[in-house]
Every structure is written in structure tokens, then in C-alpha cells.
Amino acid sequence: ETGVTQTPRHLVMGMTNKKSLKCEQHLGHNAMYWYKQSAKKPLELMFVYNFKEQTENNSVPSRFSPECPNSSHLFLHLHTLQPEDSALYLCASSRTGAGLGTGELFFGEGSRLTVL
Amino acid sequence: GESVGLHLPTLSVQEGDNSIINCAYSNSASDYFIWYKQESGKGPQFIIDIRSNMDKRQGQRVTVLLNKTVKHLSLQIAATQPGDSAVYFCAETKAGNQFYFGTGTSLTVIP
Numbered sequence: 001e002t003g004v005t006q007t008p009r010h011l012v013m014g015m016t017n018k019k020s021l022k023c024e025q026h027l028g029h030n031a032m033y034w035y036k037q038s039a040k041k042p043l044e045l046m047f048v049y050n051f052k053e054q055t056e057n058n059s060v061p062s063r064f065s066p067e068c069p070n071s072s073h074l075f076l077h078l079h080t081l082q083p084e085d086s087a088l089y090l091c092a093s094s095r096t097g098a099g100l101g102t103g104e105l106f107f108g109e110g111s112r113l114t115v116l
Numbered sequence: 117g118e119s120v121g122l123h124l125p126t127l128s129v130q131e132g133d134n135s136i137i138n139c140a141y142s143n144s145a146s147d148y149f150i151w152y153k154q155e156s157g158k159g160p161q162f163i164i165d166i167r168s169n170m171d172k173r174q175g176q177r178v179t180v181l182l183n184k185t186v187k188h189l190s191l192q193i194a195a196t197q198p199g200d201s202a203v204y205f206c207a208e209t210k211a212g213n214q215f216y217f218g219t220g221t222s223l224t225v226i227p
Binding site: 002004006040041042043045048056090092104105106107108109110 | 125150152157158159160161162165205207214215216217218219220
């Protein structure tokens, strides 16, 4: 139990569907992250929120839309995805994003997404 | 961009032996490094970290060595156990910037 909970753990969707991934952290952290993990590739940072404000958007396609209503919750809204978007999507949190790299990332178990 | 690589994608060791997993990084300005362990079906878990002002740090059964001269990081696991079977990632960052992760080394412990 890392204190970061992701739902759903598995999601299968068609290219025309709209779905959302949810992340909740119970650690009192102020920064939350979305990472994409594909086979045989390094973890790719997608979005960073620090005190609910988006501070990083690593050229992610607009079919991925993040939402951070408060410091404990993070969503990733998905629509018109492509099969190559199939991957494990990991949420993480840290004490602060203002000093990224000054503390470890705590990861959730991930949401395994399959796009048909 | 950053380049964080691992020398070997897979490593097999006998139970009870010591394991050494290596990682090379490219940014000499990186000042903080972490090793993560990812078991099948789970997210990465923190193992141990080290800052650039140190060259060695020990935890329980794990030791991280940092050689800034050659930009090399290693993770040593003592008396490897079957529960140590997982993918191990190194990550680097310079304070104020994002983490960069390696592709991972898959460790298999042979009973």
C-alpha cells in the first residue's frame, strides 16, 4: 500500500469511447503526476500538478486531458484514443513539485489501458 | 534529452548470491538519484536514493553506489531472495526538474 490509489486497474475502450482514470493520494502531498509506461520504454512524464496548478505538459496529445480538482485527486480524461495509446498509466505524488527531484515519487499500482 | 540507460536488460542470479544492477546517466548536473523496484502488476516502489554529495548509501540488504566521474550508478542487493525478482529502474534528476527514468533491468532469482 503506497498511499496512492488508482482506478480502474484495467480498462478496455474503443477509439470512440470517453473514459477517465482516477488517482487519489492519502499522503498529504502537494504534487501529482501522470506517467505513461510502455513496454521496453522508460517512464514518460505526461503531466505534473503542483498545488493543483499544472506545471508540466510534456507535449501530450489533446486526446489526454488532465484534471486536478484538489491536491489529493487527479484525473486523466481519455477520448478518441488510438491503439498505440495502450499502456500502463501510472499516477504518482510527491511532497512538493516546486522542487522536483527533491523527494521521491510515490506511485500507484497503475491503470492498464487497452485501446481497441 | 536525458539518457538514462541500464547496461543489461535482464539479470539472473542464484538465490543467496549478491546482485549488481548498473545504470549510466548522461547529465553531469543531476544531483539526486533513486532506484525503484517494480513487481509484475504493480507500480514502481522506492528502494533507495542518493544525492550527488555522496558516493555510497546503504539500506537494508541494498547499497547504492554513485560514481560521478563516469556517471554511473549501481544497486547492490545482498543475499538475493526470490522476492527480489522484479524490474529495477534508476531515475535521475536535477533539483527543480523532472525525473528521467531508465528502461529497467529485469532481475530473476533462481531458487
